[in-house]
Amino acid sequence: MQINIVERELIDKILDRKDNRRLFMHEIDLAEMLKEILFSANEFVPSESGAVFLDDPLLKRTTKEKGRLYFMACFGEGSEKLVGTFLPRDVGITGEAYRSGSPYLSRDVTKDRSFYSGIDKQTNYHSRSIIAVPIKITDSVVGVIEMINRKDKINYDEKDLAILDIFARYTSTLITNALDARKFEELSKKDNLTGLYNDRYFYERLSAEVKHAIENSKPLSMIFFDLDRFKEVNDIHGHLAGSRVLKEVAQLVEDVLVGSGAVPVRYGGDEYVIVLPAVPLDKAAEYAEKICDVIAGNTFIKEKSAAGAPPLNIKGLITCSIGVTTFVPPIDQQISHREVEEGLIKAADSAMYESKRNGKNKVTCTTDLYFKK
Numbered sequence: 001m002q003i004n005i006v007e008r009e010l011i012d013k014i015l016d017r018k019d020n021r022r023l024f025m026h027e028i029d030l031a032e033m034l035k036e037i038l039f040s041a042n043e044f045v046p047s048e049s050g051a052v053f054l055d056d057p058l059l060k061r062t063t064k065e066k067g068r069l070y071f072m073a074c075f076g077e078g079s080e081k082l083v084g085t086f087l088p089r090d091v092g093i094t095g096e097a098y099r100s101g102s103p104y105l106s107r108d109v110t111k112d113r114s115f116y117s118g119i120d121k122q123t124n125y126h127s128r129s130i131i132a133v134p135i136k137i138t139d140s141v142v143g144v145i146e147m148i149n150r151k152d153k154i155n156y157d158e159k160d161l162a163i164l165d166i167f168a169r170y171t172s173t174l175i176t177n178a179l180d181a182r183k184f185e186e187l188s189k190k191d192n193l194t195g196l197y198n199d200r201y202f203y204e205r206l207s208a209e210v211k212h213a214i215e216n217s218k219p220l221s222m223i224f225f226d227l228d229r230f231k232e233v234n235d236i237h238g239h240l241a242g243s244r245v246l247k248e249v250a251q252l253v254e255d256v257l258v259g260s261g262a263v264p265v266r267y268g269g270d271e272y273v274i275v276l277p278a279v280p281l282d283k284a285a286e287y288a289e290k291i292c293d294v295i296a297g298n299t300f301i302k303e304k305s306a307a308g309a310p311p312l313n314i315k316g317l318i319t320c321s322i323g324v325t326t327f328v329p330p331i332d333q334q335i336s337h338r339e340v341e342e343g344l345i346k347a348a349d350s351a352m353y354e355s356k357r358n359g360k361n362k363v364t365c366t367t368d369l370y371f372k373k
Contacts, residue, residue: 030178034073034171041145041167042075045160048149049076049125052171053087053094054135055142069094069144076148078123092116094144097132101141103165104132107155131156133168137176145171191266193243194250202265202273203341209263209277210340214329221284223274224348225291225322228360230270237301237312245300245318246270252298256290273348281326281365288322288363295320296361319361323351327369343369 034052042050051074056067068086071079089095096114097104109115109127120127128149135143145168150156189201197205213220227249234242246266253264253272263275276284296319301312325347327340347369355362 030174031072033174037167037171037174038073038075038145041147041164044163044167045131045147045156046151047076047147048151049079050074050145050147051079051082052135053098053144053146054175055089055098056086069098072143077125081123082119087116087119091118093130093132094146097134097144097146098141101134101136103134103161104130105156105158105161106130129155131161131164133161133164135168135171135175137172142175143171144168194247194266196250196253196272197263197265199265199267202263202267202275205263206275206341206344207337209275210327210337210344212277213327214331214337214340217329218278219280219326219328220344221276221279221281221324221326222344222348223272223276223284223288223291223322223324224267224345224352225272225288225320226352227270227295228319228321228356229317232317233314237314240305240309241301241312241314244305245314248298248300249295249318249320252294253291256287256294260287262287273345279326280328281324281367284324284326285363285365288324288365292320292322292361292363321352321355321360322363323348323353323355324363324365325351325369326367340369 038050038052052072053069054072055069067089069089070086071082071084074082087094089098093104093106093109093112093114093116095116104114106112106115107129109130115127115130117127119125130146130148132144132146134141135145145164147156147160147164150160189197191198209220212218227245230242230245233245249272250264250266253274257264257274260279261277262279263277265273265275267273274287276287279287296316298315298318300314300318303311325344327344331340347366351364351366354364354366358364
């Protein structure tokens with residue numbers, strides 16, 4: 001029995017992945033596991049065909065449209081045409097099981113008003129009987145597992161429905177584990193204090209973005225900055241106050257970068273790096289100027305802390321010195337990707353120190369990347 005499964009890109013979409021470019025070796029291969037579930041279900045409930053459907057969480061959350069149920073894994077005559085395609089969530093017996101959140105048994109689809117014949121017409125198939133069971137995570141239905149045309153007897157029965165429900169529950173656990181793995185992966189990329197990306201992820205992502213920039217002939221910009229007079233905050237108000245300032249700076253940066261596709265990073269201490277894919281130098285400089293202005297104009301620690309420490313209303317003390325640089329392909333073939341990565345960091349860092357030497361609270365731009373020979 002051949003079971004067809006979807007491409008990895010659709011799995012990423014179903015699990016609501018924000019960055020499809022990078023894949024990690026330890027990720028659960030959900031598509032392959034759905035294939036195994038369908039294979040095992042067919043051993044207990046032998047059928048001519050079957051499928052696992054999952055909904056589209058992005059569409060469900062961002063619009064009022066009825067959305068889609070995707071064929072994630074399927075077998076049977078014509079199934080190779082179906083994998084990766086979708087049904088509207090309000091269509092057929094599959095849609096009825098999804099909408100109601102209850103198992104559905106149809107012993108004769110020709111007499112069932114819920115039956116949708118469109119798939120049969122598309123695949124030249126003849127459905128006689130169907131069982132469909134919703135896949136739930138907590139109280140939310142996320143998909144359906146379905147079997148069509150029982151092989152060794154005329155009709156499905158309640159026992160078949162109960163068996164398929166077991167496989168639906170197992171599928172739910174599998175999806176939950178996949179989501180948890182992705183959440184853990186995302187957390188491992190983040191700085192514990194600020195919630196920005198950490199330096200480990202920065203190097204991984206920078207490597208990927210340099211490769212992408214070269215392959216697609218797109219600019220890649222970098223902003224590097226640290227906080228002026230941050231040590232005075234720690235000396236005067238204590239390290240807890242300093243930590244709160246670092247968190248507030250991170251929030252200010254994220255607010256400036258909304259919709260930019262940028263990757264903001266806490267590099268270490270009071271240093272921050274921002275990677276800006278496909279952003280030219282002039283646009284990167286605009287972002288840098290905005291960051292410089294909002295930090296200089298911000299009043300820090302305006303609220304009581306969670307522990308009840310009073311507000312400090314620090315204004316005019318904290319500013320930042322910023323360096324900006326841009327890499328524009330192509331490059332000499334003798335220069336490695338690693339040299340480009342190091343060149344970007346060195347150039348942005350050097351420009352930042354130039355801002356400090358020139359009085360702080362400034363933005364300095366450079367195109368002098370140090371990998372040039």
